[in-house]
Amino acid sequence: MEKSENCHSPQGPKEASSFTKEANRAVFNDKVLPWDDKSDFENARQGFVTKDFPLVITGQSGKTVFDMERYTEFIKPAFPAPDTVNSSLWRHARLNTNAGLFKITDCLYEVRGYDMANMAVMEGETGYIILDALTYTEASRAAMELVYTTLGKKPIKAVVIGHSHADHFGGICGITGASAVKSGEVKVIAPWGLEASALSENVLAGPVMLRRAAYQFGDTLPVGPTGVIDCGLGKRMPGGGGTVSFLSPSDSITHTGQEMTIDGIKFIFQMAPDSEAPASIQAYLPRFKALWFGENVNYTNHNLCPIRGTLTRDAKKWAGYINEMIELFPEAKIAFGSHFWPVWGKDEVRNLLTKQRDLYKFTHDQTLRLAYRRGDCRDAHPPPQPCLRMV
Numbered sequence: 001m002e003k004s005e006n007c008h009s010p011q012g013p014k015e016a017s018s019f020t021k022e023a024n025r026a027v028f029n030d031k032v033l034p035w036d037d038k039s040d041f042e043n044a045r046q047g048f049v050t051k052d053f054p055l056v057i058t059g060q061s062g063k064t065v066f067d068m069e070r071y072t073e074f075i076k077p078a079f080p081a082p083d084t085v086n087s088s089l090w091r092h093a094r095l096n097t098n099a100g101l102f103k104i105t106d107c108l109y110e111v112r113g114y115d116m117a118n119m120a121v122m123e124g125e126t127g128y129i130i131l132d133a134l135t136y137t138e139a140s141r142a143a144m145e146l147v148y149t150t151l152g153k154k155p156i157k158a159v160v161i162g163h164s165h166a167d168h169f170g171g172i173c174g175i176t177g178a179s180a181v182k183s184g185e186v187k188v189i190a191p192w193g194l195e196a197s198a199l200s201e202n203v204l205a206g207p208v209m210l211r212r213a214a215y216q217f218g219d220t221l222p223v224g225p226t227g228v229i230d231c232g233l234g235k236r237m238p239g240g241g242g243t244v245s246f247l248s249p250s251d252s253i254t255h256t257g258q259e260m261t262i263d264g265i266k267f268i269f270q271m272a273p274d275s276e277a278p279a280s281i282q283a284y285l286p287r288f289k290a291l292w293f294g295e296n297v298n299y300t301n302h303n304l305c306p307i308r309g310t311l312t313r314d315a316k317k318w319a320g321y322i323n324e325m326i327e328l329f330p331e332a333k334i335a336f337g338s339h340f341w342p343v344w345g346k347d348e349v350r351n352l353l354t355k356q357r358d359l360y361k362f363t364h365d366q367t368l369r370l371a372y373r374r375g376d377c378r379d380a381h382p383p384p385q386p387c388l389r390m391v
């Protein structure tokens, strides 16, 4: 059995117990999930242009910040999944190894798999407009290098930050710099309140959240079938730790319907505060008939109460913003976000958004229903005193 120097357990990683094996095999054998459906694999590969190989990103000190090869080398076989891994997670982890520069449609590209999050790149009239900046400057620099060598060197005109979590703004100084923003050469566009939210989570609560995040994302575990496979939203490098940066926005989005034309590309923004993040926006790009839903639509059931200690998300508002997006932009025929791969086709976009809306609304409604039912039993079985306190 392989042991890892990263692992704190004196025993190291373990093989699956008989109970784990049985449970994981049952997930595959019961055929509830459509294992033969390949549409996600087709979408995850559609528009592939190129990628760096090996895809290993190092920092200035030579430390590895991100290493996709460590994930791809063990995850190639389709099924069966290893005994230690749930087949659904195995499938998901395979999908998330599709990395590189992808063409979504003419003049709209996306770099995926260079970090846990995505960076979208639009070709404007005179330069590039970037949607989200990844977590680390080393990763965003590598992503931009891939763009420059493939699509050509052009000036950055704007960076749009979708929400206040570090995997969406932390790499910004690998794309542009404070002096370019100060001079007006580059716009940094973000939802109103992003600065306060980002500082609150990453500075005031930063040290404790960082420690808890290590548990949430399995930072001390080795990469492999007995350690880290994927963290749902993408690949995160255990023990990574590149350079996280921040630039104050030059322009704030304050209301739904706010329009902005950036280097010839029109944006119609939608506010989505207190959804996946306290400060959050979504956007419609009429030229591409494309929705950018940030992290409010995911190909996983996103956590609502993250154990690392970020604010609990409002599932009702979250579902409401997705519903509003469906109603505001029914003509959309492409949808893409800050994690995962796009979907193409009007029906496919609507299908994705309605299911995601219902996921969060169901969770909200059933949580309240069941909490109420428990309240019904209160007289017969009084709960401990703290449960009765309204604070």
Ligand SMILES: [Zn+2]
Residues within 6 Å of the ligand: 117, 165, 167, 168, 233, 295, 338, 339
């Ligand atoms: Zn994210």
